[in-house]
Amino acid sequence: MVLKQQMENHIPTNQEIAIKLSRYGLKITPQRVAVLGALIKLCHHPSAEDIFREVVQVIPGLSQATVYNTLDVLVQRGIASKIATSTGVMRYDLIEQPHHHLFDETNSRIEDYYDPELDQILKMYFSKKKIKGFVPLEIKLHVIGAFRDNVV
Amino acid sequence: MVLKQQMENHIPTNQEIAIKLSRYGLKITPQRVAVLGALIKLCHHPSAEDIFREVVQVIPGLSQATVYNTLDVLVQRGIASKIATSTGVMRYDLIEQPHHHLFDETNSRIEDYYDPELDQILKMYFSKKKIKGFVPLEIKLHVIGAFRDNVV
């Protein structure tokens, strides 16, 4: 098991981000490159507001609506996902591979959690156990707990 | 496996609801009895607005703020829980026993899902697999899919 940010060692260039946008059939604009760049950089599941604050430093005329629009577009294309939180503020998450979420509600921290073994267990469970009248498509674990830094 | 509403065959009287409120150290008011009653009755995870619409028929002078206050109180006392949804609207859920959620985002439907076997699997997994720096307290499955009525 490994937390997300430990897996991300490469900070992509604007060019690489632009290529990613066009691979998904999106027009390349400075705003989109910067928003996606911020989403990659701010790996602790930023809110739209977090991304705005980050990007407006580079693009001073940036509109909040552009951030919301761009994030929606990224979600629609499957580049990002939207996480609903208990405070009602949406948080955004870059999609790389399927993963679960660890929530610490005392400090609003969210981390991704990967474990192929866990996914295997869940896959087996749901293939064996049919739910009457419901077709499951996506299975996500929502683990609420407490981050204890410097503790194993 | 059984869906929640199939397990709930007893509709509690106002008296029983009042007893429940006082067991949790809450003052009994007509508003609280009606809100908790509506939460029990509207078993598809109502929003505050859903509950207001239901209860205002019985208590015409009811304020929306009272519904929000009462729901917050119920959540604080552990009688109910609050579910954040992808639309940003909060939904409320009576807590009876720990359970997971099935989401159908095409029609905003949410159902509870119980399975002791699943809980056992998850418990075993997390007792074996330690997450560095994180203490899990509550594990909830978030299953996104599609309800198909009249289909097994």
Added chain:
DNA sequence: TTTTAAATTAGATTTATTATTATTAAAAAA
């Protein structure tokens, strides 16, 4: 380069929720 379809901006708007404060009511005390 010109064209056009799409993206961005600014600001108004919506809507769920929270905050405020006066009033009212529930339950404890006398």
Added chain:
DNA sequence: TTTTTTAATAATAATAAATCTAATTTAAAA
């Protein structure tokens, strides 16, 4: 039972996230 006290409710204002609108600008295709 009546009084007292403490808490709950109602009405309404305030907040804040997110959406909508319409005019302007821009990316990229022709």
